Amino acid sequence: MPAFAVTPEQQDLRASVRRFLADRSPEAEVRRLSDTEQGFDPDVWKRMAGQLGLQGLGIPEEFGGAGAGHVELGIVLEEMGRALLCAPFLSTVGLAANLLLTSGDRAAQARYLPGIAEGGTVATVAVSAAGLPGAGVVARRTDDGWRLTGTEPYVLDGHVADLVLVPARTTAGVALFAVEREASGLGRTLLTTADRTRRQARLTFTDTPGAPLDGGLPAVERMLDLAAIALASEQAGGAARALEMSVGYAKTRVQFGRAIGSFQAVKHLCADLLLESESATSAARYAASAADEDAPDLPALASLVRFSCSDSFVKVAADTIQIHGGIGFTWEHPAHLYLRRARTSALLLGDPAFHRERYLRRTGV
Amino acid sequence: MPAFAVTPEQQDLRASVRRFLADRSPEAEVRRLSDTEQGFDPDVWKRMAGQLGLQGLGIPEEFGGAGAGHVELGIVLEEMGRALLCAPFLSTVGLAANLLLTSGDRAAQARYLPGIAEGGTVATVAVSAAGLPGAGVVARRTDDGWRLTGTEPYVLDGHVADLVLVPARTTAGVALFAVEREASGLGRTLLTTADRTRRQARLTFTDTPGAPLDGGLPAVERMLDLAAIALASEQAGGAARALEMSVGYAKTRVQFGRAIGSFQAVKHLCADLLLESESATSAARYAASAADEDAPDLPALASLVRFSCSDSFVKVAADTIQIHGGIGFTWEHPAHLYLRRARTSALLLGDPAFHRERYLRRTGV
């Protein structure tokens, strides 16, 4: 399948996700959920799984999913990025489900994936920004099984996760552990995120029991590459939507007797932003297709789309505020919600400078 | 004297230099000299000294000069930068005369400065771009005096200099030597400079006799700071002139029935370039005044104006071509002459990245 061909099924998927989100995640709902403690609507989460099968889209059929690929996941994430959906999807699907899959641990897959697919389980992985996975937590074997101790400072949706997968250091290197909601010694501190549509928590582990998984560091790194591509898709969707807002405003806002979009200052800026937004979309879709093909250069590609889609989304969202002028400076206008999402998502799982450097290393430079 | 006050004498100086250059260095003359082997007009060089006293402006009166300061020198260099004057002024005055002065070697000053002031001597210093002065040449003492051996790859006006001051390594560190025109073993290879209005040569020394001067490395470093400020002034002048060309063209060039300067794409670009150009002028003038006051932060300032004026001039000259469109892409239009000057002068005596780093080090960061 060539990288950019789109099947009718994929078009249908995009249309149905867009419809669903227009209905269930309009701006008013995004704002309402931004102010709740939990940060998402469990009913919508259930419907996402039940009506559309989104959580299980990439999960193999034997574990209750649809066995679709990363291209399909990218379509869903573009749409979620457009809508600024408040839901633990990136954590549950982009991080945790992917890690369960890359771990190769069939027992763990059988145990956890069906719950994720049916919308019953919110899951996450305790990895923080850049740096070595497992840096924050140490696991030691006791007579009573494995115990984890340490801190991960920025865990996506860590405040609500039913299942936390934890890369932790052992005497034999980084290993993976599953920690369930009620585990003893698991502390969760909800953080104040600049992007209130996506939550993070600091997790502390104090002799917390964890069930060992297969996989280790290579599984985590593979998952991080896949998550990077998922995030890039979400960013591309956000950029496209922010630009649409800008263009829409530029067509209707009149100053000096003309729509401001007829002034070159605005028109040309919009043209530059279209190049950013479309390039982000192309890059994210290419990478998703490379993930489906298991391309050998996936680690390099993952870093490339992480920094390029981050930079594009930040630029589009930043200029979207400028194009909106005074109204863009108000809390009531959604422009800043996109800039908050853009700025924050650029720093998740390694910032752009980190990924530029990592890109070169992954290409042997 | 506050940094930006301008005396009537300084205004007169600027006006008379501008008049002189309008007369003696119009574009046709710049182009003619660009195609000569020598690269400058010895008659104009003589008049610069005889009529206006430019070469001796900053040379103490006891050595035949006017004893003026770096602010006055900056005014002269701004004007020369505007006119793209083809003459070995930066090398003779900005490098060599300054080095004679910073060396503190009164005998050498008495020997060489009067010739410079009267326009009889073209001089330069064998320093190349960034890096340690003296890296290229070794001096050893023989029964017959000092002998120099080595190469300096990029020496300003090295092809025509009557006097070459050479920082060279000795067993006691870097020392300064004077090498005169006819010295044995002095090889000069004229280079093909991208900026044909300013020449460089590769100088090779093969057991070349050199007369030792006082001063050493601190004198060279001080001279390099002063030369950096001189160059910044020249760049500020070049940027101002390039912008004038752009604005003039934008006012007269008509497309779509309107002067192109009425289109925001051009108007706003010109506004941004004005900020660049004026900031370069302010920075260069501030630094020149700090040089006159012997400010303790001069080394940091010198690096700061080197990179900021370089960046500004390159931006202004680059966009000047873009603003001129098709005509700016022709050899016959002077826009590219300014871009050649801008690109090349940004790389003289250390490139912008080098000076950004050096600036931080010089401010203790």
Place this chain on the structure above:
Amino acid sequence: MSATDLRNEVSAWLAAEWDPARPTKEWLAAVVEAGWAAPRWPREWFGRGLSDELGHVVEEEFRNVGAPGTGQDRHNLYAATVLTFGGDELKRRLIGPMLRDEVSMCLLYSEPDAGSDLAAVRTRADRDGDRWIVNGQKVWTSSAATADYGMLVARTNWDVPKHRGITFFLFPMKQAGVEVRPLHQITDEAHFNEVFLTDAAVPDAHRLGDVDRGWGVLQTALAYERSVMGDRARAGRGTTGMAEMGDELVALARETGRIDDPVVRQDLARVAALRLGNGWNNQRAKAEVEQGSSSSVMSLGKLAMSRLLHESARVRTSLAGARAMLEGPDEPVGDEANFLAFNAYFTSIGGGTDQIQRTIIGERILGLPKEPEVDRDLPFSEVRRG
């Protein structure tokens, strides 16, 4: 009067009267009483009739002892506007209190439809005997909740082109018909308000300038405002420039352990150059103005500041790294990075966007031709609205 005599007189007066412990209101009353509050104004209007130059002598003496209250002929844009355009009764009633800081003021210029295009105001004032009835909405008004008066531009004629149907009023804020709602900014602060005007009244005696000629009044008031802003901007700059090197970005880079990162160092140097460059531009503008030449550099300040603020927020964000994902008091480094990134739009949008600034610089300083103005000659009622 010679400068020396004046200097002696002011200095003697200050020696006798100035006491930092004196209550401000009482001090200001004494300054106004003595004619120092606006020394360039005529004696009839609280001044001394001094030349601009001598006015600076007074300001210098006040500055030397650190006393406030003088120079209001240059700085108090409200009093200056009322003095220039108000009727005698209004001036007599209000200029004294304004100089003594007894009335508080706000600006009722911007509207939702009239942002960059200030002349497009749609708030209407309709004459009703010796007063005007005002209906409409203003935005981006600071201090609206506490102000006694607002400088109001309202449309009084809809049948002429937009600049020619505007009237300027000194509008009483404390009345029914004025509703003030705080504007929630993207920084999560509320420094400004929306002001809704519903059948509010302003006496004709509070009109500044002629009916339908308010655009000219506004231009004068805006010029006062710009000169006040310019003074403030210049006052904020050190003279050596180098003082600003010991800069918070460098401190943050040290604190975050990034100070040796070559990429970070390039950024730090770039920001330092922008920052120092702006300071030097301002110093040069001041020197050029003081030497009596006009300065093109002055008008660049706002655009330059916008560039500096956005760029330093960018560098600050990259220094904060993952911490900039968070806000709030528990994460001050991230909080500050986000605040500054969002607050930079205050400068790049407020008081004329960067885009409008570039147009002003291009046209007023570089002399580039204007764009075709499609609404220039249309009656305002026929001008297209967004």
Place this chain on the structure above:
Amino acid sequence: MSATDLRNEVSAWLAAEWDPARPTKEWLAAVVEAGWAAPRWPREWFGRGLSDELGHVVEEEFRNVGAPGTGQDRHNLYAATVLTFGGDELKRRLIGPMLRDEVSMCLLYSEPDAGSDLAAVRTRADRDGDRWIVNGQKVWTSSAATADYGMLVARTNWDVPKHRGITFFLFPMKQAGVEVRPLHQITDEAHFNEVFLTDAAVPDAHRLGDVDRGWGVLQTALAYERSVMGDRARAGRGTTGMAEMGDELVALARETGRIDDPVVRQDLARVAALRLGNGWNNQRAKAEVEQGSSSSVMSLGKLAMSRLLHESARVRTSLAGARAMLEGPDEPVGDEANFLAFNAYFTSIGGGTDQIQRTIIGERILGLPKEPEVDRDLPFSEVRRG
């Protein structure tokens, strides 16, 4: 005819005829003779009357064996324009030779006063019986010295708005009255010419389209040209994208010992992203067009290429360092850095500046409203001139 039948026919024909050693002229003659040169055109005009889809089948078969000469119905902008707008006699005389590459062509569109504003042409054609007399100047013409014909736009009516008084001609270049002077570029090359036309003649039979309706002809010709350029741009891209990683900038960074400099590495990664991103945009555009949807991505290519070329020239210059002060064969690294920096303007200016591209993207793709056009309805003789 079914695709399979056609495929078999073409493939059989190629098997019989194609020989890479065959002289090009002879080969082209055979292709034209067989109807494969422009298979979508009617048989009457050297074609086969095939659908667009079947035309691609022919092209695919030719591509499979590496044979040139087909697809000229899409690629040969000269022949296509003549076929669409020329009279029968002209078509009969010239289309065959054009398809057989026996006539060489140039474009006489741009003028000193008509750069971005192509409709502002001032070269005049005045009718003189059954021919036209042409006077004026054209610029940026490549191959002018060798061309047999030029596609010429000239003004034939000065009393109507600019778009409505232009006529399009197939202009014979080999005549007195045509003077060609090379244009010296800032790269020190001369790939283009100025063409001075003094009382030169073109037969009315060489007119393409109606008198005064040349603007429409030009739009069609430009659309052919853009589609040719688009094909070329796409053909230049690798499919995996990663092939372009082994990039000359990386090689240069290694060669200059800068490969471990973190600042350089950030730049290298940025350029790689621009480069790969452009390739992916082009691939996506192609896929979207092939799937029958219109693609907005296609139109971004030129602007994206301009950005990439300027940015990579900047990085190349910083890698070359002091060596970029020099040019010429003795300093190839510096020479290349300078050449590429100057040559980047070929893309950011030529064929419509970046500024014009942004206007096109803003209006045609994003649907933003046009600027007021001051010369839209004016007779051309009254339009302001620079």
